[in-house]
Amino acid sequence: MSTPTLPCPGCPGRRNHGQYLCRTCWRSLPADTRGRLTRRDKRAVLRLQQLQQALAARTPLQIIRVSP
Numbered sequence: 504m505s506t507p508t509l510p511c512p513g514c515p516g517r518r519n520h521g522q523y524l525c526r527t528c529w530r531s532l533p534a535d536t537r538g539r540l541t542r543r544d545k546r547a548v549l550r551l552q553q554l555q556q557a558l559a560a561r562t563p564l565q566i567i568r569v570s571p
């Protein structure tokens with residue numbers, strides 16, 4: 504278990520390398536959004552962009568959705 508070092512885009516906290524968000528923010532996402540973001544296929548980059556856009560627009564984590 505490594506020390507979180509990178510800034511979390513969803514809060515002032517820190518996230519682990521290789522994760523999009525810190526543990527607290529990740530748990531705040533809807534379950535289907537988490538499942539989609541966990542999938543690593545050719546649309547993974549698109550989903551990450553959707554997440555980043557939602558965060559930039561200050562969308563509450565609880566209602567953020569990404570493409571299937």
Ligand SMILES: [Zn+2]
Pocket residue numbers: 511512513514515516517524525526527528529
């Ligand atoms: Zn966070």
